[in-house]
Amino acid sequence: EMEDKVTSPEKAEEAKLKARYPHLGQKPGGSDFLRKRLQKGQKYFDSGDYNMAKAKMKNKQLPTAAPDKTEVTGDHIPTPQDLPQRKPSLVASKLAG
Amino acid sequence: MIPGIGTLTQDTLWCFSQVKGTIEIGVTEADIISTVEFNHTGELLATGDKGGRVVIFQREQESKNQVHRRGEYNVYSTFQSHEPEFDYLKSLEIEEKINKIRWLPQQNAAYFLLSTNDKTVKLWKVSERDKRPEGYNLKDEEGRLRDPATITTLRVPVLRPMDLMVEATPRRVFANAHTYHINSISVNSDYETYMSADDLRINLWNFEITNQSFNIVDIKPANMEELTEVITAAEFHPHHCNSFVYSSSKGTIRLCDMRASALCDRHSKFFEEPEDPSNRSFFSEIISSISDVKFSHSGRYIMTRDYLTVKVWDLNMENRPIETYQVHDYLRSKLCSLYENDCIFDKFECVWNGSDSVIMTGSYNNFFRMFDRNTKRDVTLEASRENSKPRAILKPRKVCVGGKRRKDEISVDSLDFSKKILHTAWHPSENIIAVAATNNLYIFQDKVN
Numbered sequence: 120e121m122e123d124k125v126t127s128p129e130k131a132e133e134a135k136l137k138a139r140y141p142h143l144g145q146k147p148g149g150s151d152f153l154r155k156r157l158q159k160g161q162k163y164f165d166s167g168d169y170n171m172a173k174a175k176m177k178n179k180q181l182p183t184a185a186p187d188k189t190e191v192t193g194d195h196i197p198t199p200q201d202l203p204q205r206k207p208s209l210v211a212s213k214l215a216g
Numbered sequence: 217m218i219p220g221i222g223t224l225t226q227d228t229l230w231c232f233s234q235v236k237g238t239i240e241i242g243v244t245e246a247d248i249i250s251t252v253e254f255n256h257t258g259e260l261l262a263t264g265d266k267g268g269r270v271v272i273f274q275r276e277q278e279s280k281n282q283v284h285r286r287g288e289y290n291v292y293s294t295f296q297s298h299e300p301e302f303d304y305l306k307s308l309e310i311e312e313k314i315n316k317i318r319w320l321p322q323q324n325a326a327y328f329l330l331s332t333n334d335k336t337v338k339l340w341k342v343s344e345r346d347k348r349p350e351g352y353n354l355k356d357e358e359g360r361l362r363d364p365a366t367i368t369t370l371r372v373p374v375l376r377p378m379d380l381m382v383e384a385t386p387r388r389v390f391a392n393a394h395t396y397h398i399n400s401i402s403v404n405s406d407y408e409t410y411m412s413a414d415d416l417r418i419n420l421w422n423f424e425i426t427n428q429s430f431n432i433v434d435i436k437p438a439n440m441e442e443l444t445e446v447i448t449a450a451e452f453h454p455h456h457c458n459s460f461v462y463s464s465s466k467g468t469i470r471l472c473d474m475r476a477s478a479l480c481d482r483h484s485k486f487f488e489e490p491e492d493p494s495n496r497s498f499f500s501e502i503i504s505s506i507s508d509v510k511f512s513h514s515g516r517y518i519m520t521r522d523y524l525t526v527k528v529w530d531l532n533m534e535n536r537p538i539e540t541y542q543v544h545d546y547l548r549s550k551l552c553s554l555y556e557n558d559c560i561f562d563k564f565e566c567v568w569n570g571s572d573s574v575i576m577t578g579s580y581n582n583f584f585r586m587f588d589r590n591t592k593r594d595v596t597l598e599a600s601r602e603n604s605k606p607r608a609i610l611k612p613r614k615v616c617v618g619g620k621r622r623k624d625e626i627s628v629d630s631l632d633f634s635k636k637i638l639h640t641a642w643h644p645s646e647n648i649i650a651v652a653a654t655n656n657l658y659i660f661q662d663k664v665n
Contacts, residue, residue, distance in 0.1 A: 128549035133497040135552040143498075153443050153465070157396055157415050160308045160334075169302045169309060212269040213247055214236045214657055215294040 228647070229663040230610045232603055234288055236273070237656035239601060249652035251639055255319040255327065258643040261289050261650055262329060263657055264314025268298040270331055270384075272342060286648070286661055293342050295384040298333040310335050316401050320423075323407070328387070330410060334397040337412050339388035339423060345381045349373040393419050393429045400450045406457040413450035413462060420474075432480050433462065433472065448563075449509045459484075461511070461518055467504030469520060469529065487518075487529050489536045499551045499560070507563035512572040513644075519575055521566040524548065526577050526587065541587045541594065544579045546617045546628050559633050570645045578637025581626065582653045583613055599637065599651045599658040609663065 137143060163169040237247070246267025253262050261273040274292035301310040312333055320328040326343035353371040356362055396414035403410045411432070412419050418433035433450075437443055445466040453459035458474045470483035491500070503523035510519045518529045520537075524545055527537035543564075547554060554560040559580075566577040578584045579596070587594045596613045603610055616625040639652040647662035 127495065127497070129495070129497045129499055129551060132549060132551040133499060136498060136555060139552075139556075153446055154440060156446065158308075159397065160311065163302075163307050163309065165307055166302050166304055169307075173300070210246070210267075212265060212267070212271050212294055213238045213655070214249075214263060214265075214271045215291045216238065 230597060230647075230649075230660045231663050232605065232608045232610065232658070233286070233648070233661045234659040235601065235604050235656055236271075236659075240655065243655045247655040249639060249655065249657060250313050250315060251317050252641040252650050252652050252657065253317045253319060253329075254641050254643050254650070255329075256321050256644060258645060258648065260292065260319070260327060261641070261659075262317045262319070263650075263652065264297065264317050264331060265655075266311075266313040268296055268300070268312030268314060268333065270295055270297045270314060270317065270329075270340070272327075272384075286664060289659055293382040293384050295340070297331045297338060297340065297386075298336065301335075303335075315398060318401050318403050318410070320403055321407060330401050330403065332398050332401050332412065335391070335394055337390040337398070337401055337410075337421070338386050339390075340384050341387045342382060342384045345383060346377060346379075347375045348378045350376050388423065388426050390421055390426050390429070393421075399448060400462075402450060402452045402460065404452045404457050405455055409457075411450060411452060411460060413447050415446040418447065418450055418460075418462060418480075430478070432474060432478070434479065434481060448506050451509055451511055454511050454513060454515045456515065461509055463506035463509040463520060465505040466501060467506055467522060469506065469509060469518060471531065485531070485534050487534045487537075489527070499555065502555070502560055503551070508565040510566060510568060512568050513570065514572055517572070519566050519568060521564050521577055523560060523562075523564075526566050526575060528575070528589065539589060541575070541585075543577055543585055544583075544615070546615055550628065554633075557633065559636075562636055562638065564636075564638050565640065567640055567642045569642050569647070576640055576642060576649065578640055578651070580633050580636055581631040582635040582637055583615075584637045584640060584651055597660075599653040599656070599660075601656075604658075607663075610660065 163172065246265060246269075248266045249263050250266055251264040254260070255262070259275050261275075263271050271294045272292045273289035275287040275289050278287045297314055298312040300312045303310055310333065314331050314333060316332050318330045320330070326341050329340050329342070331338050331340060351371055351373045353367060353369065354362060390412070394412065394414045394417070396416050398412050398414050400413040401410060409420055409422055412421065412429075413433075416434065416436040417431055419429040420432045421429045433447070435445070435447065445464045448463045448465055450460060450462035453461075459471060460474075461469055461471050463469045467488070469487040471485035471487070472480035473484045474480060476482070476484065506520045506522050508521040511517070512519065516531060517538075518531065520527050520529065524547060525543055526541045528539040529537045551560060564578050566575060568575055573590055574586055574588050576584060576586045582599045583596050584599065585594060585596050596615070597610045598613050611624075614622075614625045615631070616622065616627050621627050635654065637651055637653055641650040643649070649660050651658045651660065
């Protein structure tokens with residue numbers, strides 16, 4: 120009934136939603152909706168794509184190799200002192216600060 | 217503070233005690249707190265965050281000189297529990313976010329907790345070292361082992377005190393048992409087993425065995441097109457090691473008995489509130505989805521949280537809850553925009569106080585709500601830096617629904633929906649609460665007279 124729609128705020132909100140998205144399915148709890156929920160998480164093309172995305176995020180933290188270290192490769196067997204320091208990629212929680 | 221006496225009368229005043237974390241304009245996502253949990257004595261308070269880190273706070277000993285100041289919580293240990301992984305088969309990232317932390321009851325000097333992300337549960341041991349052995353004559357000054365033939369005296373090392381060191385070590389890793397995302401872990405009262413629940417399955421583990429787990433609930437349909445509901449939370453009964461409950465996205469709770477069969481697909485009890493079909497709307501099922509289920513300490517009741525309410529159920533009555541509390545019913549007229557901005561899918565948790573007389577849950581705008589089951593009084597409080605003077609009393613807040621707004625009320629349209637309090641914890645025996653407000657942890661205590 121028209122009166123019910125006016126008095127129930129929930130039904131009024133539903134009408135608003137359907138007006139904005141006329142193609143919205145009837146049942147939001149349907150299997151499509153739930154299966155999308157089960158899939159949550161960002162999908163990548165492959166592990167290379169994933170590692171590139173991670174590297175981009177840590178761009179600021181990546182160490183740049185000093186010029187004199189470039190002769191490490193190919194010329195002689197490197198020792199641990201020759202390799203650039205791996206910066207710790209994990210930062211401590213600010214709650215512990 | 218007399219344990220067991222916890223009522224929210226007009227005499228209970230909550231005061232600011234501490235806040236942890238930084239004030240930042242742009243919150244780093246890794247710093248968002250994703251779980252908060254006191255241990256069984258309340259001596260320790262653990263937090264987990266989206267960056268996979270765990271921080272444990274310890275309550276300092278109350279000094280006899282300062283009776284009026286209750287023990288504060290200081291950092292005890294912090295460690296990286298989980299790291300991001302890549303699922304090669306599905307090309308999906310596995311987040312390092314800590315979904316839940318659960319403490320084991322203390323059985324020796326060390327502390328043990330379970331922490332989990334979406335896929336892997338880990339058992340961590342947190343132990344103290346305050347002595348170290350000194351006086352070995354087995355190595356030379358450069359640390360190289362001496363030739364045993366050159367050692368002519370027998371030197372017994374002596375234990376000497378050292379600065380307290382707290383170490384966290386992963387003792388067990390329980391991996392590869394969940395196809396879907398883990399939403400709950402629960403330690404059994406037998407202290408030998410625990411369960412982990414994902415969207416469709418619940419597994420039972422023995423703490424000693426990491427390469428096997430028993431599947432005790434499986435609601436995955438043979439044909440995924442027939443999927444109608446998912447598991448949202450699960451918990452063991454606090455005293456009966458054979459019983460557990462799990463909640464669903466359809467607003468129902470099932471109590472299962474592991475003695476009945478190996479696979480508990482058939483419930484012992486089924487809790488569902490009848491719905492008036494004329495009230496049904498597009499949003500009905502979404503807002504009825506239960507985001508948290510918790511047994512009372514007594515084991516007689518369960519509390520469930522859905523989007524707009526908290527309900528208390530008596531285990532002996534399946535057809536409806538015995539109590540229903542409105543958390544923020546004014547949001548009913550905002551459901552359309554809350555659906556569009558995804559807030560309608562926010563998962564709020566709920567907690568009992570030590571005596572099961574008061575329940576607490578979070579809301580938006582950094583508000584959190586407490587309901588006294590005996591007096592039927594409720595209060596809305598706010599976790600904010602503006603009320604963070606030591607021992608400042610928190611003023612009750614009020615949301616104005618329509619019409620005239622009083623001076624210190626806030627209107628529904630002014631609420632900040634990005635400030636959500638999803639995770640809270642209540643000390644097991646005292647009126648001390650921990651409230652996670654995005655990247656800050658607030659600790660409040662009741663006023664000591």
